Amino acid sequence: MFDIAWLWGLLGGLLIGSAAALYLLVNGRIMGASGIVGGLVDGSGRDNWMEALSFLGGLILVPALIAWVFGGAETHLTGNWAVIIISGLLVGLGTRLANGCTSGHGVCGISRLSLRSIVATVFYILAGGLVMVMARHVLGWV
């Protein structure tokens, strides 16, 4: 039945969308996490590195502060190092090849009905579902 987590999800989602709207209408930029980090890492975002770093500062420090004050935040990340490393490599490589992740394609792209973003989102959710079911129910990795 109704789960309070859904309401928190909706509220959090509204905040995520508001942040993306602010970034678009004030800064004139697309709020894609992989694009902002990736641009710093491979040098393609060199022109706006201070802006990107400021974004990352807010993104890392403010939730950390809130989690520290209120407590109880948990990632429940697997303790399997091989899985963590392979997962990180795939996420980094994949999001940069596709030019976007859940925030860039999922939130900013779908909301302007971009065909590329819809295709990307369908593929990462399908691949994610398939790998999840395989890894958990067939192979028993995660």
Added chain:
Amino acid sequence: MKQNLFSALAGAIFGIGLLISGMTDTTRVQGWLDVFGEWDPTLAFVLGGALIPMAIAWRIAARRRTALLGRTIPLQPGGTTTDAPLVIGSTLFGAGWALSGLCPGPALASLGWGGTGGLVFLIAMLAGMVAAPAARTRLDRLAAAP
């Protein structure tokens, strides 16, 4: 200066949204992807909620065309074709996303409490990003081959 200030503000609101929505908790994300387990629909509420302000923002952007701080709003971001890197990249990303339950935004937002595992994930993700331009060149060369 203003740019950096508003950028930090956007990052902060994004991070708070990720935290309270439960998206920094990998069990929620993996619960959404695991359709044969105890399926967790929270992610659909998060995405649905996020699309509302952003859909309004795009409508405003189409009329204004210029952002408040003076930049031209990118109304047609990224490429225009659904090419091989888009499909291959998204598939690889989805596979990695499922294995840990982390994508780039939540991986960054949870660094403060994610422990060594979260940090190792981030370093691996950055390494994957460094490798991406070379992988793209390979893919383009393959696509161009007769």
